Amino acid sequence: MIKIGRVTVSLEMREIYLDGQLVHVGSRAFDILELLINARGKTVTKDEILREVWPKSVVEENNIHVQLSALRKIFGADKDVIRTISGRGYRLAAPVEESATLGMADAGAIHAGRTEPGKLSGLPVCHAPLIGRDAAIAEIGGALTGTPIVTLLGPGGIGKTQLAIAVAAAAATAATADVEVCFVALASVERGQCIVGTLAEALGVRRGDGADDADGVVTPETVVAAIAGRKLLILLDNCEHVIESAATVCELLVQASAEVRILATSREPLRTRDEKFYWVPPLDTPDLDASSQRILACASVRLFLARLDALNADFTSERDSLDMIATICRRLDGVPLALELAAARAGVFGIRKLLSEMDDRFRCLTGGRRTAPARQQTLAAALDWSYRLLDETERLVLHRLGVFPARFSLDAACAIATCERLSRNEVTEAMVGLASKCLVMTTFDSTVKAYFLLETTREYALCKLYESGEADEVHARGADYLEPAYEQRYTRGVVAGAPGRERALSSIAPG
Ligand SMILES: Nc1ncnc2c1ncn2[C@@H]1O[C@H](COP(=O)(O)OP(=O)(O)OP(=O)(O)O)[C@@H](O)[C@H]1O
Numbered sequence: 001m002i003k004i005g006r007v008t009v010s011l012e013m014r015e016i017y018l019d020g021q022l023v024h025v026g027s028r029a030f031d032i033l034e035l036l037i038n039a040r041g042k043t044v045t046k047d048e049i050l051r052e053v054w055p056k057s058v059v060e061e062n063n064i065h066v067q068l069s070a071l072r073k074i075f076g077a078d079k080d081v082i083r084t085i086s087g088r089g090y091r092l093a094a095p096v097e098e099s100a101t102l103g104m105a106d107a108g109a110i111h112a113g114r115t116e117p118g119k120l121s122g123l124p125v126c127h128a129p130l131i132g133r134d135a136a137i138a139e140i141g142g143a144l145t146g147t148p149i150v151t152l153l154g155p156g157g158i159g160k161t162q163l164a165i166a167v168a169a170a171a172a173t174a175a176t177a178d179v180e181v182c183f184v185a186l187a188s189v190e191r192g193q194c195i196v197g198t199l200a201e202a203l204g205v206r207r208g209d210g211a212d213d214a215d216g217v218v219t220p221e222t223v224v225a226a227i228a229g230r231k232l233l234i235l236l237d238n239c240e241h242v243i244e245s246a247a248t249v250c251e252l253l254v255q256a257s258a259e260v261r262i263l264a265t266s267r268e269p270l271r272t273r274d275e276k277f278y279w280v281p282p283l284d285t286p287d288l289d290a291s292s293q294r295i296l297a298c299a300s301v302r303l304f305l306a307r308l309d310a311l312n313a314d315f316t317s318e319r320d321s322l323d324m325i326a327t328i329c330r331r332l333d334g335v336p337l338a339l340e341l342a343a344a345r346a347g348v349f350g351i352r353k354l355l356s357e358m359d360d361r362f363r364c365l366t367g368g369r370r371t372a373p374a375r376q377q378t379l380a381a382a383l384d385w386s387y388r389l390l391d392e393t394e395r396l397v398l399h400r401l402g403v404f405p406a407r408f409s410l411d412a413a414c415a416i417a418t419c420e421r422l423s424r425n426e427v428t429e430a431m432v433g434l435a436s437k438c439l440v441m442t443t444f445d446s447t448v449k450a451y452f453l454l455e456t457t458r459e460y461a462l463c464k465l466y467e468s469g470e471a472d473e474v475h476a477r478g479a480d481y482l483e484p485a486y487e488q489r490y491t492r493g494v495v496a497g498a499p500g501r502e503r504a505l506s507s508i509a510p511g
């Protein structure tokens with residue numbers, strides 16, 4: 001496999017994938033791309049192209065332009081990777097990487113439609129078993145037998161997509177499986193847009209297959225007609241930014257056919273009829289006094305070490321290093337994406353340096369996989385994606401909640417966040433919104449509901465609070481509710497890590 005940015009090419013199979021999805025391209029266009037790849041960045045002249053691609057005929061140069069524009073269309077926003085060298089020819093202006101797998105923006109690699117025709121459509125392959133998710137895979141698989149819609153919920157990078165893929169793959173490969181699995185990646189659909197076109201494409205439904213509406217757009221009814229009689233498991237990945245449309249379409253599909261099951265991933269519930277939620281938990285992290293054996297058994301540590309291992313970095317020989325790794329895993333809340341970014345950083349600078357940077361995590365955890373979607377390239381981007389989906393009140397309340405170092409009650413949240421601009425009722429409403437969008441976590445202290453922020457979310461909220469200039473005011477308003485430890489740090493003049501946070505602001509997108 002050859003990777004060029006988001007595009008992956010199999011020269012052997014003569015196939016091209018964009019973000020892991022097979023795209024169609026004519027054989028001449030493919031021939032040209034192959035020439036460019038083999039030239040490894042050097043210019044391929046027009047004469048060479050004409051000679052190699054049309055060996056038996058004499059054709060106009062125009063033909064090259066037509067094929068090139070087809071290729072550039074595939075590269076989309078990255079179309080300039082095929083550079084025109086004026087008067088001479090063309091060359092690839094991006095690194096060409098060899099890879100054992102398909103480059104995927106949102107997951108590993110796809111079953112290139114060859115496993116069993118019609119059975120797995122675009123489902124990314126899990127190359128290695130997921131760490132710490134065996135019980136979850138079984139539980140979600142079980143839930144899908146009794147409920148038509150199961151939604152995997154959780155904050156960014158917690159592992160919803162990977163888990164959903166593993167569940168779908170298990171469903172498709174079970175001995176009794178007679179289900180067709182269809183993977184629908186929604187992340188690239190514009191915010192608030194309708195998902196029907198993307199769903200139809202993934203299901204192989206084309207315009208003209210049914211009663212299309214007047215503009216020639218595939219209608220939900222066309223999709224419903226096309227799935228009749230098909231036993232389907234549809235994996236709708238990343239619904240949060242198109243939540244209204246996803247909810248409507250899901251309900252429509254499962255009401256039209258008892259044979260359809262939907263496994264959705266989202267940072268917010270769809271809130272449809274017949275929906276069951278599964279809150280994807282973080283990977284478990286070591287307790288403060290855990291033995292070496294216990295530390296090594298924790299899923300978060302196993303993931304961190306596995307990623308270090310892939311970088312040929314080994315830090316496990318000393319107890320000291322192991323304790324530092326345990327602290328890092330705890331401070332990153334056991335969130336897989338954060339652990340992967342941290343392992344990449346540790347591979348370059350070592351564990352001790354990484355640990356010292358934890359107060360400044362948004363600046364240093366930026367080295368995501370080149371082929372990962374933009375929202376997973378940095379830790380800040382993972383939070384930015386959720387933050388952009390908040391309304392103004394939710395944003396204000398989130399900033400203010402950043403001052404809580406530990407669990408807090410609804411009363412405390414209201415005391416801190418209510419102000420002249422925000423009534424207590426509005427703060428309560430915002431708390432509901434933030435909790436359903438996985439930015440505020442909930443738990444129970446005996447019979448009372450308690451709230452807390454993951455440490456990364458809290459750091460993010462604090463950055464925004466300092467940026468807004470209202471930190472002093474918020475602190476004064478809720479001093480009674482804040483722990484003395486926080487009070488001390490604050491009144492010493494500098495909140496620990498604050499200089500770091502100021503620097504970090506530049507790595508967080510403006511609200
Ligand atoms: N259980 C796991 N074992 C190993 N790696 C994991 C696990 N869960 C997630 N990962 C890794 O963590 C990263 C984030 O996972 P994933 O894309 O599934 O998160 P997500 O919750 O879907 O995030 P988003 O909300 O941005 O879509 C991926 O690179 C994935 O490979």
Ligand SMILES: [Mg+2]
Binds near residue numbers: 162237238265
């Ligand atoms: Mg996802």
